Amino acid sequence: MSGTSRSSGHIRTSADQSKARTLFGIGSGNAMEWFDWGVYTTFTPFFASQFFHGDDPVSDVLKTLVVFAVGFLARPFGGALFGWIADKMGRKLSMSLCVALSAGGSLLIGISPNYATIGVGASLILVLARLAQGLAHGGELPSAQTYIAETAPKERRGLWSSLIYFSGTIGQLAGTLLAAVLSTMVTAESMNAYGWRIPFIIGGVFGLYALFMRLRMHETEAFVEEAIHDDPTGNEDEDHLHTKKGAIWRTVREHPKLLFQVIGMTVGATVLYYVWAISAPAYAINVIKVPPAQALWAGVGAQIVFLAVVPLFGALSDRIGRKPILLTAVVGLSILSFPLNAMLNQSAWSLFFAMSIALIFLAMSTSVGPAVYAEIFPTRIRAIGLAVPYSIAVALFGGTAPYLQTFFASQGITSAFTWYSIALGLITGFVVLTLPETKGIDLKDKSVGQHGRRKALREASS
Numbered sequence: 504m505s506g507t508s509r510s511s512g513h514i515r516t517s518a519d520q521s522k523a524r525t526l527f528g529i530g531s532g533n534a535m536e537w538f539d540w541g542v543y544t545t546f547t548p549f550f551a552s553q554f555f556h557g558d559d560p561v562s563d564v565l566k567t568l569v570v571f572a573v574g575f576l577a578r579p580f581g582g583a584l585f586g587w588i589a590d591k592m593g594r595k596l597s598m599s600l601c602v603a604l605s606a607g608g609s610l611l612i613g614i615s616p617n618y619a620t621i622g623v624g625a626s627l628i629l630v631l632a633r634l635a636q637g638l639a640h641g642g643e644l645p646s647a648q649t650y651i652a653e654t655a656p657k658e659r660r661g662l663w664s665s666l667i668y669f670s671g672t673i674g675q676l677a678g679t680l681l682a683a684v685l686s687t688m689v690t691a692e693s694m695n696a697y698g699w700r701i702p703f704i705i706g707g708v709f710g711l712y713a714l715f716m717r718l719r720m721h722e723t724e725a726f727v728e729e730a731i732h733d734d735p736t737g738n739e740d741e742d743h744l745h746t747k748k749g750a751i752w753r754t755v756r757e758h759p760k761l762l763f764q765v766i767g768m769t770v771g772a773t774v775l776y777y778v779w780a781i782s783a784p785a786y787a788i789n790v791i792k793v794p795p796a797q798a799l800w801a802g803v804g805a806q807i808v809f810l811a812v813v814p815l816f817g818a819l820s821d822r823i824g825r826k827p828i829l830l831t832a833v834v835g836l837s838i839l840s841f842p843l844n845a846m847l848n849q850s851a852w853s854l855f856f857a858m859s860i861a862l863i864f865l866a867m868s869t870s871v872g873p874a875v876y877a878e879i880f881p882t883r884i885r886a887i888g889l890a891v892p893y894s895i896a897v898a899l900f901g902g903t904a905p906y907l908q909t910f911f912a913s914q915g916i917t918s919a920f921t922w923y924s925i926a927l928g929l930i931t932g933f934v935v936l937t938l939p940e941t942k943g944i945d946l947k948d949k950s951v952g953q954h955g956r957r958k959a960l961r962e963a964s965s
Contacts, residue, residue: 514731514744516724517654526663528720529651530670532602532713535706536643537674539609539636542702543574545682549699553617554629573630575902577637579894585642586890589649590751590883593726593744597646597886599717605639606710608632613703645876645890652877653723653885657943658821664873665817668866669810672780676806678702679799725947729882746883754883761879761955764934765892768875771833771931772868773901774924779843779861780809782905787847787854790912797851805858809866817870824942825875829935832867837928839864840921878941881952900927 517525581601589597611632618625648667655663681702689698722744733747755762778786784802787793793801820828839860846857880888904924911920939954 514727515721516727517650517721518724520721524716524720525651525654526666528713528716529598529647530666530673531716532598532710533643533647533667534670534674534677535602535710535713536605536636536640537671538678539605539674539703539706539710540640541675541678542682542706543612543633543636545678546699546702549694550612552695553699554615554625556618574633574637574640575898577634578641579891579898581638581641582645582890582894583641583887584638586645586887587751588642589646589886589890591746593722593730594646594650594653594886595717595720595722597642598650599714601639601643601646602710602714602717604635605643606707606714608635608639609703609710610707611635613700613707641894642890645886645893648873648889649877649886650723652874653725653882653946657945659818660874660878661817661820661825661871661942662814663817664877665813665870667873668869669813672806672810672813676803676810679803681705683799725882725885728947751884751887754881755888757957758881758884758888758952758955759957761888761952762892764879764938764955765876765889766896767934768829768872768931768938769893769896770900771837771924771928772865772872773897774904774927775833775836775861776865776869777901777904778908778924779858780806780865782908783854783858783861785905786908786912787851790909791847791849791854793849793851793854798854801851801855802858804855805862808859809862812863812866813870815870816867817874820871820874821942824940825871825878826935826938826940828867828871829875830932832864832871833928833932833935835867836861836864837925837932840925840928841918844917844921875938875941877946878944879938879952879955881949882947884952885946 585597585601588600609632611628615628615632616625644667648664651666652660652664685694685698685701726746727744730744730746733750734745783805784793784798787798787801788795816828843857843861846853876889876893877885907923908920911917944951
């Protein structure tokens, strides 16, 4: 039993559960949410006419993609809501609510009557389901990152935290492969009629299983200690833990620098990630005219390369530190942006090699990022301190990156977007230089986050 379990009597923590329960509970829920998020765009051409009624199928697709954007805009609000819940009532509760909401949204889409049956009600159901999934996705990443970082052994936190993008990428790949299998085995008419429902139902059912796994997990030791410190008599069991009223927002106001550091660390990394990990195949199909099937398989191959190296860089950061890995990632990929774009031609192999090189560098930042975000914040605001600025940066910069890239290409000024991504990458590199090295720190130590505290408060406490 851990020290927290002994000192608090009967409260068990994540330190008392098996590694397998922790890793699978986090990984399954995270993979399911990424799966749900990805299959929406993949299957949009098949189900757009089921929720909207227009004379032009393209118009139906565009309306469906607008609903996708609505879900994206909901993410900052989800980050604020579930980040607050994670820091106020526990990481486990927040993660469980996120996966439940996402699974519910997926099932709702999968079983919803179509426009021909209930008219505009079908469109409304789709909007509500995507809003729910957007809120859930905004809260999942900060809650899950915080949980796994606080549970991991401090000397292996980089490796454990790499699970976030490892599991998420598996979810993405599963959605892509399911689309390929269904497109091969099911006729176009059947896909439009019912085949599009299959991935949403699968995602919803697996999400309920992930919820079951998370409900069996225990709260992190760091949060339990914080809650007991705030109220030694009121926090008597795991299901009723909470931190002191008003303390979260006061602590946020005391650490404004940390919020801006999150934005700075995110802007460059998120643009480069969305360009190379998410939209590269679609860009190759629409702009460079790579055959669609070949482009998709090139993307799958590059994602497998990404999966292979993500844990390696997480483990490496536990040996040499977080900052060298992060700086190599953003500066290296910024330098290679023009050469990698120059590699692209109508051959799928050129796309595979360019994506693979880019994703190797992105694996450096995505493997280490979850650990660093947790290591710069004190326990009291570790989830919400990340959630709000991170969600805003991703929505404003990551969400618009594919559109801007395609727009500049259509205007014949592809280099403008490349310079834009380089500038943001260098901003991220500069912000990384302002961070302390956090490898192996004790997340419960009172010194965590002090570099981001207001100067007057630092001087007063010292």
